[in-house]
Amino acid sequence: MFQTSIRRLSNNARRRLLFSTRSYHTTPSSTPRRPYGLISLTALAAGGTGYLLANNTPSHETIQTVFTELRRILPPEHVSVDEDSLTRHGYSSNSYHNEGAPNIVVYPDSTEQVAAIVQVANRFNVPIIAFSGGTSLEGHFTAPRGGISISFTEHMDQIVDFHPQDLDVVVQPGVRWEDLNAYLKPHGLFFPMDPGPGACIGGMVGTSCSGTNAVRYGTMREWVINLTVVTSTGEVIQTRQRPRKSSAGYDLTKLYVGSEGTLGVVTQATLKLAVMPAHETVAVCDFGSIREAAAVVPELIAAGIQIGAVELLDSLMMKAVRLADPALSYAQERPTLFFKFSGRSQAQVESDIEVVARIAKEHGGGQFRYAKDEKDREALWEGRKIALWSSMLLKPGASLWTTDVVVPVSRLPDLIAETEEDLKRSDLPCPMVGHVGDGNFHLFILFDQQQEAEYEEAKRLNKNLLERAIRMEGSVTGEHGVGIGKKAFLNQELGAGTVNVMKKIKIALDPKGLLNPEKILPDNEN
Numbered sequence: 179m180f181q182t183s184i185r186r187l188s189n190n191a192r193r194r195l196l197f198s199t200r201s202y203h204t205t206p207s208s209t210p211r212r213p214y215g216l217i218s219l220t221a222l223a224a225g226g227t228g229y230l231l232a233n234n235t236p237s238h239e240t241i242q243t244v245f246t247e248l249r250r251i252l253p254p255e256h257v258s259v260d261e262d263s264l265t266r267h268g269y270s271s272n273s274y275h276n277e278g279a280p281n282i283v284v285y286p287d288s289t290e291q292v293a294a295i296v297q298v299a300n301r302f303n304v305p306i307i308a309f310s311g312g313t314s315l316e317g318h319f320t321a322p323r324g325g326i327s328i329s330f331t332e333h334m335d336q337i338v339d340f341h342p343q344d345l346d347v348v349v350q351p352g353v354r355w356e357d358l359n360a361y362l363k364p365h366g367l368f369f370p371m372d373p374g375p376g377a378c379i380g381g382m383v384g385t386s387c388s389g390t391n392a393v394r395y396g397t398m399r400e401w402v403i404n405l406t407v408v409t410s411t412g413e414v415i416q417t418r419q420r421p422r423k424s425s426a427g428y429d430l431t432k433l434y435v436g437s438e439g440t441l442g443v444v445t446q447a448t449l450k451l452a453v454m455p456a457h458e459t460v461a462v463c464d465f466g467s468i469r470e471a472a473a474v475v476p477e478l479i480a481a482g483i484q485i486g487a488v489e490l491l492d493s494l495m496m497k498a499v500r501l502a503d504p505a506l507s508y509a510q511e512r513p514t515l516f517f518k519f520s521g522r523s524q525a526q527v528e529s530d531i532e533v534v535a536r537i538a539k540e541h542g543g544g545q546f547r548y549a550k551d552e553k554d555r556e557a558l559w560e561g562r563k564i565a566l567w568s569s570m571l572l573k574p575g576a577s578l579w580t581t582d583v584v585v586p587v588s589r590l591p592d593l594i595a596e597t598e599e600d601l602k603r604s605d606l607p608c609p610m611v612g613h614v615g616d617g618n619f620h621l622f623i624l625f626d627q628q629q630e631a632e633y634e635e636a637k638r639l640n641k642n643l644l645e646r647a648i649r650m651e652g653s654v655t656g657e658h659g660v661g662i663g664k665k666a667f668l669n670q671e672l673g674a675g676t677v678n679v680m681k682k683i684k685i686a687l688d689p690k691g692l693l694n695p696e697k698i699l700p701d702n703e704n
Contacts, residue, residue, distance in 0.1 A: 235323045236304045241281045244302050244326070248284055251294045256285040256333075267309050267327040268320050274579055274636075275317030275662040277696070280307060280327035287333035289406055289414055289445040296443060297412030299326055305692050306410075308439040310351050310380035313373070315580055316661030318384065318438055322696045328443060330380050337361060338446065345451045346403055346420065351380025351444055367451045370395035373657065374566075383444050385659035386436035390487040390518070390562075393615025395452065397657070399435045406446035407434055410688040420448055433683075438659055439694040441687045455520035457527045458486070460559045461548035463538045464512040468492050468598055468610070470542040471513040472591040475614050477537050479587055483530050486518030488615035489562050492598070495569065495609035495622075499561040502568035506561055512544070515614075516562045519548075565611050569622045572607040579623040581640050583647035584656030587617045593650055594619065600642055606635055618656035645670070660698045668700050 236244070248257045258264075259282055268279030281304075286292045299306045305325025312319065321327065335352030342365055349358065355377055359368050371382060372389035381387070383405065388397040395401070404418045417430040434442055465471040471490055478485060490513065491499065497511045508514065517534060521527045535546040549555035570578060585593050594610065601608050612619025623639055625632040644654040644667050654660075654667045669677050681699055684691075 234303070236281065236302065236325065240302050240304065241324075244298060244304055245282055247298045247302075248282065248295065248326070251298065252284060252286065252291060256287075258283045258285070264327075266312070267307075267329060270312060270314070270317075270320070272313060272315050272580070273317050273320070273661075273663070274577075275320065277317060277320045277322035277662060278324060280321040281324045283309075283327045283329055285329050285332045289408065292328060292443055292445050293408045293412045293414050295326065295328060296408050296410070299692060300411050300690065303690060303692065305695050306443065307694050308351070308380060308384070308443050310378035311354065311376050312381075313375075313377045314381055314385060314661065315658045316655070316663035318381070318659060318661040318694075318697060320662065322662075325692075325695075330445075331378060334445065335378075341420075342367065344420070345453070346448055347451060348446060348448045349379050350446055351378060351383070353379045355379065355382065362451065363454070366454050368454050369401070369449055370452050371398055371401060379447055379449070380444055383435050383447055384438045385657065387659075388613070388616075388618075388657045390489060390613055392613055392618070392657070393488055394484060394486050394520075399432055401450045402431055402435050403448040403450060405431055405434050405444050405448075407442035407444055409442050410690065410693050414445075415442075422450070436659070438661065438697050440684060440697055440699075441693060443693070455486075456522050457524050458518070458520040458555075459527060459531070459549045460555050461517045461519065461531060461534070461546060462508070462514055462558050462561075463517075463535075463546040464496075464508070464510055464514045464544040465538075466512065466542050466544075468513040469591050469595045471515050472594045472614060474515060474538055474541050474543070475590055475617075476587045477541075478534060478615070481533060481537065483533055484521070485530070485534070485615060486520045487516070487613070488518075489516040490514070490594075490610070490612040490614040490619065491516070491561065491565060492610040494572065494607060495565055495611055496561070498568040498570075498572050498609055499564060501571045502564055503560065507557065508561060510544075514561070515543075516559065517548075518559075562611075565609075566622070569609050569624065572609065573624040573626075575626075576624040577627040579625065579636050579640065580620060580658075581623070581643060582618060582620045582656050582658045583643055583652055583654060584616070584618040585647050585650045585652030587615075589650040589652065590614055590617050590619075593646060593652070596646055597621065597643060600639065600646075604635060604639060606632060606639065608639060613656070616656070617652070662697060665698055665700045668698070 263283045264279045267283050269276045284295055296306055305323045307319055307321055307327050309319050309327050309329045310331055330352035334350040336350050339348040362368050370391045371387055372391050373387040382398050386398045404416055406416050408414055418424055492513050493511050496514055519527045519530050531548050538546055549558050607624045609622050610619055621643055623636045625636040648671045654664045654671055
């Protein structure tokens with residue numbers, strides 16, 4: 179039997195089984211296929227090792243009953259046990275924390291349907307996992323206890339309302355941020371959060387994402403006005419009304435933002451919007467060392483420059499960029515800062531450029547080049563744009579483990595310098611890319627997933643980086659979120675008392691532990 183064979187797998191074999199299927203786990207979503215008349219073996223045995231070995235997981239009989247109940251609520255074709263769909267909603271090639279697949283995937287088209295789905299799950303004690311873009315990196319939507327995956331990208335991907343005079347928009351969780359900005363552009367507005375391509379509002383709310391614009395515009399928490407949330411019992415609430423500020427009661431909006439679907443299921447969000455800058459340009463400058471480049475950032479902040487973005491690519495990353503496109507005009511494979519400037523007038527932009535160029539020169543900066551037109555702008559920024567996939571050229575055929583940390587900007591030079599020294603002792607190529615304007619940077623660890631020694635080395639480098647950030651009064655994640663991958667470090671970063679308060683909130687809002695179980699909060703032994 180499938181269950182017995184999985185139980186007998188060693189930990190290493192389980193990991194290889196997950197790795198071996200990653201080539202198709204992130205296949206773009208398509209219209210859900212009509213479910214089979216009988217529930218498949220995959221659906222019944224879903225949840226991987228986490229589902230099979232954990233306590234308090236739904237029985238086969240329960241899943242059969244829930245499947246029937248859900249088909250009474252939704253059109254039959256919106257309740258799927260298709261094996262590809264289950265796999266895609268439980269596993270990701272972006273993550274090395276895949277713990278299992280859901281038993282059932284549902285495709286609702288309204289808040290009311292989501293509430294009815296959650297009521298069924300609550301009645302039968304079946305876990306609920308919200309799913310939107312599927313681009314997260316820390317195992318956020320994997321299903322260690324099986325359950326129901328609520329997929330939003332198929333039918334809940336609409337812009338519900340738009341208030342240009344109030345600079346806000348109401349959207350469903352399946353809306354992609356790129357599509358939202360394409361809709362807003364003719365109105366001279368935009369939504370400033372810019373995480374990875376394909377990310378959706380639901381996941382962006384769940385992880386409190388940010389991106390390259392965070393140094394100027396902050397994170398997702400600052401840009402959400404209110405949320406419509408389905409609670410663990412299926413009740414629908416709105417966290418607050420639509421004004422820009424309110425002193426009425428607890429700030430439930432910010433409680434749900436960053437909660438990764440563990441406290442409620444978000445079905446609608448009202449977002450603040452920004453006016454598109456009248457003038458924008460970009461600049462690049464290379465440096466003799468990564469410490470010199472990083473040292474520019476605290477001084478920029480102290481100078482009061484309203485910089486749009488400050489991105490750092492180390493020398494290894496610049497090598498990858500030049501491998502990807504030799505035609506790009508970067509002079510050398512040296513640590514390089516990429517800047518975005520914006521303002522209401524060209525004079526303001528030019529004044530900021532002058533100040534930043536002076537600071538860069540004082541820290542050993544080489545040639546400071548800025549774009550004089552749109553063509554130059556695209557060419558200069560191209561290296562930052564292609565960084566992620568270019569890094570794969572450093573170790574062809576390798577797997578990529580992407581991790582992020584954040585520290586106070588004054589500690590950033592120390593963090594990067596210590597990380598660089600650690601990487602010198604490793605055989606794995608690990609380029610660094612940072613949203614360094616707010617102290618956040620990413621490490622891309624390239625390793626052969628078939629080599630146990632390389633996998634262990636990747637884990638070591640990741641652990642060292644997280645603990646180094648904590649030691650420097652930082653956080654184990656600036657924007658990727660905790661999920662499964664980083665929950666073991668939460669006590670170390672926040673302290674047991676703080677984590678216990680979080681656990682009490684979780685118990686109060688989700689007493690059965692059905693909402694995205696085993697995410698964020700560390701296990702008792704951690």
